[in-house]
Amino acid sequence: MxxxxxxxxxxxxxxxxxVVLFLVWQGAINVAGVPPYLLPSPAAVLAACWREKxxxxxxxxxxxxxxxxxxxxAVVGAALMALLxxxxxxxxxxxxxxxLVMQMTPVVALIPIFVIWFGAxxxxxxxxxxxxxxxPVVASTTLGLVSTERGMLDLFTVNQATKLQELLLLRVxxxxxxxxxxxxxxxxxxxxxxxxxxxxxxxxxxxLGYLLIMFRSDPGKMPEVFAVALVSCVVGFLFIGAVQVLxxxxxxxxxxxxxxxx
Amino acid sequence: MATTNASGSRxxxxxxxxxxxxxxxxxxxxxxxxxxxxxxxxxxxIGPSGCGKTTVLRLLAGxxxxxxxxxxxxxxxxxxxxxxxxxxxxxxxxxPWLNTLKNVELPLRLRGTEAGxxxxxxxxVLQRVNLGHAAQFYPRQLSGGMKMRASLARAxxxxxxxxxxxxxxxxxxxxxxxxxxxxxxxxRETAPFTAFFVTHSVAEAVFLSQRVVVxxxxxxxxxxxxxxxxxxxxxxxLRESLEYQQVVSHVTAVLHAxxxxxxxxxxx
Numbered sequence: 001m002x003x004x005x006x007x008x009x010x011x012x013x014x015x016x017x018x019v020v021l022f023l024v025w026q027g028a029i030n031v032a033g034v035p036p037y038l039l040p041s042p043a044a045v046l047a048a049c050w051r052e053k054x055x056x057x058x059x060x061x062x063x064x065x066x067x068x069x070x071x072x073x074a075v076v077g078a079a080l081m082a083l084l085x086x087x088x089x090x091x092x093x094x095x096x097x098x099x100l101v102m103q104m105t106p107v108v109a110l111i112p113i114f115v116i117w118f119g120a121x122x123x124x125x126x127x128x129x130x131x132x133x134x135x136p137v138v139a140s141t142t143l144g145l146v147s148t149e150r151g152m153l154d155l156f157t158v159n160q161a162t163k164l165q166e167l168l169l170l171r172v173x174x175x176x177x178x179x180x181x182x183x184x185x186x187x188x189x190x191x192x193x194x195x196x197x198x199x200x201x202x203x204x205x206x207x208l209g210y211l212l213i214m215f216r217s218d219p220g221k222m223p224e225v226f227a228v229a230l231v232s233c234v235v236g237f238l239f240i241g242a243v244q245v246l247x248x249x250x251x252x253x254x255x256x257x258x259x260x261x262x
Numbered sequence: 263m264a265t266t267n268a269s270g271s272r273x274x275x276x277x278x279x280x281x282x283x284x285x286x287x288x289x290x291x292x293x294x295x296x297x298x299x300x301x302x303x304x305x306x307x308i309g310p311s312g313c314g315k316t317t318v319l320r321l322l323a324g325x326x327x328x329x330x331x332x333x334x335x336x337x338x339x340x341x342x343x344x345x346x347x348x349x350x351x352x353x354x355x356x357x358p359w360l361n362t363l364k365n366v367e368l369p370l371r372l373r374g375t376e377a378g379x380x381x382x383x384x385x386x387v388l389q390r391v392n393l394g395h396a397a398q399f400y401p402r403q404l405s406g407g408m409k410m411r412a413s414l415a416r417a418x419x420x421x422x423x424x425x426x427x428x429x430x431x432x433x434x435x436x437x438x439x440x441x442x443x444x445x446x447x448x449x450r451e452t453a454p455f456t457a458f459f460v461t462h463s464v465a466e467a468v469f470l471s472q473r474v475v476v477x478x479x480x481x482x483x484x485x486x487x488x489x490x491x492x493x494x495x496x497x498x499x500l501r502e503s504l505e506y507q508q509v510v511s512h513v514t515a516v517l518h519a520x521x522x523x524x525x526x527x528x529x530x
Contacts, residue, residue, distance in 0.1 A: 151355040158323050158349045159372040169372075173359045254358040254400050 040223035045230060048223035055211060056231050063194050063208040064235050066122055070129025071190035071239070075183055077130075078137030082179075085138070086145040086171075096142065103135035107193060111200045120203035125194050132193035133186035137179065144178025145171050177255050180247040187239040195232055208232055273301035273454045274336050274346070274423035276322065281331035282481075283317055290481035291317050295331070297475065297484065299456050301423075306459045306467035306474045308513070310521060314482025315460040319426045322458060323349050335424055345373075348417035348455075350427045354409035356401040356416075363388065363397040366416045380419075387415045390449060407438040414446065418453060425455045432462065440498065443469055447496055464513045469501065474513055478520045486516050 022042060028034045029041045036044065049056065085092045085099070107128055114124040148171050156166045198209020208228055215224040251258035276299040283292040292314040299305050307315045320326045321333055324341025335343045348369070356365045363384055370380035388394050391411045401409060410430060417425060431439040443466060450457070461467050467474045468490055478485040490509055492500060500506050 149355070151351045151353050152357065154323075154325055154349070154351065155355050155368075156372065157325060158344060158347060159369045160344050161372045165372055169368075170357070173357070176359075253361075254402060256402070 037219045037222050040226055044223040045226040048227040049230065052224055052227060056227060059206055059208045059211050060231050060235055062206050063198065066125040067129045067190040067194035070126040071133045071186060074130045074133035074186060075137055078134050079141055079179065081138050082141035082145055085142050099138055103139060107132045108196055111197055115201050120201045124201055125197040125204065128197040129190045129193040132189045136185035137182035140182030141175055141179040144175030148174045177251060177257065184243050187243040188236060191236045191239055272423055273456045275301050276424060276456055277334045279332050281328045281333060284329045293481040293483050301456055302454050303473065304457045304471040306461055306471040307477060308461055308467050308474060309477030310479050313477040313479040315477060316428055319428050319458060319460060322426055323347060346420060346423040348420050348422035348425050350413055350417050350430045352429045352432060354413040356409060356412055358401050361398050361400050362393060362412050365412055366419055369416060369420050383419050387418050391415045391445065406434055410434060410442060418449060421453060422455050425457045427457065427459045429460050444498055451495055464510055468509050468513060476516050485520050488513055
């Protein structure tokens, strides 16, 4: 278990910076007199978390589920899409520019359209999470699938590899780190997509986006707004943390990004 | 030297007859290249960069097609006869996600050899290149010399009749390179193959081969073929001998005589 223990130079600096930030925050309220409807004290935020723990927990669960469903479908769909795009030069030439155009479209601009299509509920939220997660994975996986080293391809040709062997034993594993990079970006975007969707569609109760709308309309509920932000942060952290662990498990033996420096 | 090994595999006979190759741009890479290697021959190709040395190997592996002339490996055209062909690249080209043993198994795996048999074969070859202890290591854990040994082992699992080597030891330090040269010759004693060895090092070419073929550039063509008279098995002691030094000097002189023509070489 010793290998998992982080050395002091890893955990001490961020902890110190966090304590300083906390003191500055509290100081802004006690010394500079920033009013609580602009900046609630850390203690007030924690108190709000406790007061609303039931609603926050349930909302985090709903928002997290929508984000996870959209994200999961996006990762699988994007991987298949990348395989399709790289299966033939013509398919890629025809479709890839459109994939990029879709990626450049800010997804929030599509929220009203989804609400009209799917209604204001869960399907819309999931669709937004899906779309926002989809393109980073397609783009990075496609790049990975076409980046296979020339020498390795020659090696497979000389050894009479079939196209299927070349794909499964060479191109796919070679693209794995690229794919995981896309998945990491998607994991950070999926909860953003879900919360923005809930916030903008504004009708799905019991979600983080809906709690934001509710609490911000009451000036006395500023600590609750902060509490929702804090819980959103935790949801995002869980998404990215899970992908980081998965990535480490898959790459730990061979990829520089997963190898701990000695 | 025997041209048949224990399992009955034979070294290949290689014929290049009037082979020419142009790039798609039309620039000639090779012109009228004619060379025959008898089974068990060790042929080195040496010359200025851009003289088409690597192209000869790629043609023999069927990775590229000639524009004119014919090639035959045991009478069969390259590409149709890769069953017992091994190619050692300039880079070790080990797959970083496979450990050394699995990397060495790869040629057998791609040819559909059953898992147990190929593991046995790969482990045996790893022992022969002194990498038995590194079977479970991943490529990033290997030194440059060990990576090349693994690459050599991977080529030998096939018991190739024809071994193509494209400057395999160029990136290694001289000590390691000399060791690997000696190992390569030692392996050749038990697993006969015909070898085409591309190098920039005259000393390496003379130490390894029976025939040193000096190529000129623009277009790539054979300038001179020099026979190396030393008998196999050769050992490190050969490098100390006066005769060896004389052959090295001779090849170097031939190479220097053609260098002016390389000034105008086309960058590939």
